[in-house]
Structures are given as structure tokens and as C-alpha cells.
Amino acid sequence: xxxxxxxRWHPPPLIRASAAxxxxxxxxxxxxxxxxxxxxxxxVANHAFLCVAVLFPRASLLGPNLVRxxxxxxxxxxxxxxxxxxxxxxxxxxxxxxxxxxxxxASFFCIGRRAAAAPALVVEIVRRGxxxxxxxxxxxxxxxxxxxRRQRRDLDAAQQILTSLAGSAPRFFRAPAGFRNVxxxxxxxxxxxxxxxxTRRGGDGMSSDAARVYxxxxxxxxxxxxxxxxxxxxxAAGAPVVLTVLPLLLERLRAMxxxxxxxxxxxxxxxxx
Numbered sequence: 001x002x003x004x005x006x007x008r009w010h011p012p013p014l015i016r017a018s019a020a021x022x023x024x025x026x027x028x029x030x031x032x033x034x035x036x037x038x039x040x041x042x043x044v045a046n047h048a049f050l051c052v053a054v055l056f057p058r059a060s061l062l063g064p065n066l067v068r069x070x071x072x073x074x075x076x077x078x079x080x081x082x083x084x085x086x087x088x089x090x091x092x093x094x095x096x097x098x099x100x101x102x103x104x105x106a107s108f109f110c111i112g113r114r115a116a117a118a119p120a121l122v123v124e125i126v127r128r129g130x131x132x133x134x135x136x137x138x139x140x141x142x143x144x145x146x147x148x149r150r151q152r153r154d155l156d157a158a159q160q161i162l163t164s165l166a167g168s169a170p171r172f173f174r175a176p177a178g179f180r181n182v183x184x185x186x187x188x189x190x191x192x193x194x195x196x197x198x199t200r201r202g203g204d205g206m207s208s209d210a211a212r213v214y215x216x217x218x219x220x221x222x223x224x225x226x227x228x229x230x231x232x233x234x235x236a237a238g239a240p241v242v243l244t245v246l247p248l249l250l251e252r253l254r255a256m257x258x259x260x261x262x263x264x265x266x267x268x269x270x271x272x273x
Contacts, residue, residue, distance in 0.1 A: 008189060012063050015182070054144045057178030057197050063185040066172070066196040066263075067226065073266040074224035079253065081106040081260045082198065083242075084135055084174065085205065085232020087114055087121035091240050095231045096128055098243070102250040104260035108231065109135035109174045112158030115165055122165040131262040134158050134170040134193060144179040151187050159191055172196045172263050196263060201228035202245060210244040217245070218252055226263070 011019070025043055028035050058067050069078060081099075086092045087110055099106055108125050110132050115122045125132055136143060137158040146154065155173065163169045173193040175181065180195065188195055200220070202213035217227055227249070229242050253260060 011185070012061065015062070015185075054179050054182065057175075057180070062180055062182055063188075064195060065180075066194060066267075068199050069224040069226060069263075069266045071224075072269060073261070076269075077223045077258050078261045078266050079221075079223060079225045079227060079258050080263050080266055081249075082109060082133075082174070082196075082226060082228050082263065083107070083231040084109045084228060085114075085139065085230050086110055087118045087125065088232050089118055089121065091242065092118075092121050092125070092231045094240075094243055095246065096124065096130075098246050098250070099130070099260075100128060101247075102254065102260075104250055104253070105129055105131075105262050105265065106260060107131045107133050107172065107263045109133045109172075110158075110162055111135050111139045111232070112137035112161045114232070115158075116161050119165050122162065126166050131264045132162050132166040132170060133172040133174070133196075133263065134162060134191075135174055136176055137161075139176045141177055143176045144181050146181055146183075148183045148186065151181055151184060152190070155187055155191060155193070159193075194267075196226065198228040199225040202241075204241040204245060205230040205232070208241060210241050210248075213241055214245050214248055217249055221252065221256065221258075223258055 022043065028038075054062070059065065068074075069080060081104065083092075083095060083106060086108055092108075108130055110122060110125075112134075115132075122132055134155060135158070137154045140146075140154075143151075143154070159170060169192075171192070171194060173188060173191075174196055175184070178197055184195070187193075200217055202217040204213045207213055217229075229246065230240075231242060250260070
């Protein structure tokens, strides 16, 4: 469990409209039973729209979504490097060493069961001044289809593991593959987690082309950006691309006068953590 009390959930306009549509449909059928076909059509269309909304990971249709750092962090010339899908016994230590060379800090979105299998790595991430955040317990690609209870169990399990290993509760959550669940926000509120996606991602988990990954991350790069890479097991063949791209990216940040900080630090200093 998180070490702080739950916050109140405020449904976004799309969810409120969807609930109102269902309630109005039920009333319409009671008053005019023959209208059921029209009500059913509207409900199906509504569900289809919600499913489409899931496919836009940087949108805020399903709830608040941090895609850039607060303006105070922009003024301080800060960016945030985030790493998904770890910890990994081969990749994570090398990522940590590269970050150390440049004096950069980052946020690691860890999978609960992988953290439980490599507790020393989680401890090391924190010891080196980085933050550990929640990336679900099992990293299921069906996460966006989970019911409310299954979501709660998944995030709860990861939150407990990561809190016990890191010494403090994660404050941010990123869904597997970035596909958030329609019913996710009440669970986040209960655990006091804030949803975060990214400003830009390199696709290093799928691509073996380091030049292309680097180009995606640096095209339009600016203060306030949240950059997403992976320190977990890579799907691309060969050596993990992140180990080639990360030093180049950190050199670019240094040349631009940008500082990489953790999400928590950037938001806390802006009063938004």
C-alpha cells in the first residue's frame, strides 16, 4: 500500500458524459421500451469511442496525463529521462553508470515482479539518487482491458513491492505500452499515483537503429520534455540500443544547457508532486 492516504477521484468530462448517457439510456428504455435499439446503438458507439481513446496514450480524454514538466521546471531548463520495463540485470547497471558519468538523474518505471526478482537493483537505483515509479506488477499488454478489481490488485502489488524496496512510495504510474484503462483513475486516486506518459519516445524497445531512436528523441527537444526509453529486456535484436543512444542524448542535453532530473523533483519543486 502507499504510505499516504487516498485522494478524491474527479471523473473527467468524457467519463461523466459516458455515465450520463448510460443513465439516460436506462430511463429512456423504461419510458419507451421500443427505443431500446436506439439506446443500444448509442451505448455501443460510446464504448467504441472509449476504446479509441485508449489508443492515444498522450491524450487526456480518460483523465489527467502528465506529458510535459510544469512551467517552473521549463524555466529551470529541466527535462526528465524515464526508463521503462526494468530492472534488468544486464541493462540497468550500465544505464546507471552512464547517468553517473553525466551527473544526470532519472525516473525508473519498474515492473513489480521484475523488481521482486532483482531487489538489489532497485536499492541501487535509489542509492544513486534516482526515483522508482510504478509500471504495474505484471506488465500485461491486456492491461487496458482489465476490470477495476484486477487493476487494483495489479497496481497494489507493484506499489507494495516498490515501496518496500525503494523506501518511499512511487508517486507516478505509466501503463504498459502506454495504453491506460478507462477505469484506471479511481485506482490511481486510491494509491495517490499521478498518471504520466511522455513528450517524446525513441522506440528503443522495438528498433535496433540507434540513429533513428536518437533522432526521435531529439527532434524538437526542449526544456520541460519527458523522454521515454527502456532499461528492461529489449525486443530488438543485438545489443540494447539504449546503451548507444543514452550517452549521445546526454551529450546533447549538456550542449543545450538542459538538466535531467527526476519527475518527482521537477514536480515537487513546482508544487505539483
